[in-house]
Amino acid sequence: MTGFQTVVSGDISLHSGDPDCDAAHAALLNVLVKLGTPFIGPTETISLSQQGNLGEFISFHIAQKLYPPTTHRLFSGNALKPLSRISGAGLDLVYLYFDTVDPSKDLMYVQEIKTTIASNLNYFDQLKADYKKLFAIDPNLTLHSRVQDIQNILEYQFGEFSYSTRIAALAGVTPAKCAKVRLLPTGISSTGVGDPEKKLTAIRSSMTAWGWPQANIKPWSIVMSDLDDRLTRMARGLP
Numbered sequence: 001m002t003g004f005q006t007v008v009s010g011d012i013s014l015h016s017g018d019p020d021c022d023a024a025h026a027a028l029l030n031v032l033v034k035l036g037t038p039f040i041g042p043t044e045t046i047s048l049s050q051q052g053n054l055g056e057f058i059s060f061h062i063a064q065k066l067y068p069p070t071t072h073r074l075f076s077g078n079a080l081k082p083l084s085r086i087s088g089a090g091l092d093l094v095y096l097y098f099d100t101v102d103p104s105k106d107l108m109y110v111q112e113i114k115t116t117i118a119s120n121l122n123y124f125d126q127l128k129a130d131y132k133k134l135f136a137i138d139p140n141l142t143l144h145s146r147v148q149d150i151q152n153i154l155e156y157q158f159g160e161f162s163y164s165t166r167i168a169a170l171a172g173v174t175p176a177k178c179a180k181v182r183l184l185p186t187g188i189s190s191t192g193v194g195d196p197e198k199k200l201t202a203i204r205s206s207m208t209a210w211g212w213p214q215a216n217i218k219p220w221s222i223v224m225s226d227l228d229d230r231l232t233r234m235a236r237g238l239p
Contacts, residue, residue: 002065003027004222011204011215012197015062015222021191025230026239031061037083039237046235053082054231055115055188056092058222067095067109073163075150083235091146092130093184098163108170110134110143111184111220117228121194124187128206131183135175135210143178147171175211183212186220189227196221 003026005018017024032039040046046054060079067074073096078087092113099105112130116123134143147167155164172178185203187196200219208214224230233239 001027002062004062004065006062006066009197010201011217012200012219012221014197015220016191017224021225021230022239024224025234028058028061029234029237029239032057032082032234032237035080037081037237040083040235042236044236046232047085049085049087050083050235051115051117051231052087052113053078053084054234055113055186055222057082058188059111059113059186059220060093062220062222063093063095063111067097072097073154075153090149094146094150096150096163096167098166103166103169106166106170107180107182108147108167109182109184111186113186113188115188115227115231117190117231119193121187121189121196121199124189124196124199124203127185127187127203131185131207131212132210143171143181176213178212178216181216183207183217184220185217186222188222188224191223191225191227193223196223 003018003024004015007014056077056079060076064074075094077090077092078084079093091110093111095109097107112127114124114126133141136142139145147170151164151167154160154167170180185200187200189196200221204214204217204219207217
């Protein structure tokens with residue numbers, strides 16, 4: 001059990017605790033324990049980087065139900081070491097689907113995540129900058145350079161030569177030509193703060209102005225009650 005339920009509203013997936021946020025908290029804490037996470041001490045303060053990393057961990061936890069490892073290749077940046085005080089560069093999360101029969105059906109999902117404990121959702125706007133980098137001028141941050149990183153992992157770490165070739169074909173030369181790429185801009189916030197659906201819809205509209213097909217942008221909203229307190233308790237290994 002993931003501890004989360006998902007409701008799709010238009011093109012936006014709304015994730016919340018199932019049957020409540022305490023159940024979601026318990027499910028997440030169980031996974032953190034299994035990962036051997038070194039929790040912070042009872043008087044330590046959770047850092048902004050750790051908050052963000054925990055947001056990636058929560059997203060990755062939910063994604064494994066929607067994009068299961070049995071049918072997808074999942075690549076996590078900081079999600080499996082969420083209490084590291086350093087956030088590694090690169091895409092937050094990537095899920096690859098390689099069709100067993102028809103390579104033309106292959107897909108790549110790119111998920112960037114922003115977690116905020118603020119009383120508004122303004123921090124979600126940083127998602128636009130994350131996705132704009134994919135076709136910006138810094139060669140280290142482009143979609144193609146990041147695809148190359150994953151291609152190297154598939155080929156040199158896992159020996160999956162055919163898949164390493166197939167992923168290279170997924171990234172187009174412009175956003176409009178990325179027909180096989182799905183974007184999952186994700187905002188994590190406290191229950192009852194602002195209107196995440198409206199905010200993410202506006203962010204999606206901004207992204208379509210750069211050439212991304214609107215149908216290929218599927219935002220996520222994840223809400224948990226008392227998020228600030230929950231993240232701190234999670235970081236300390238507390239229910």
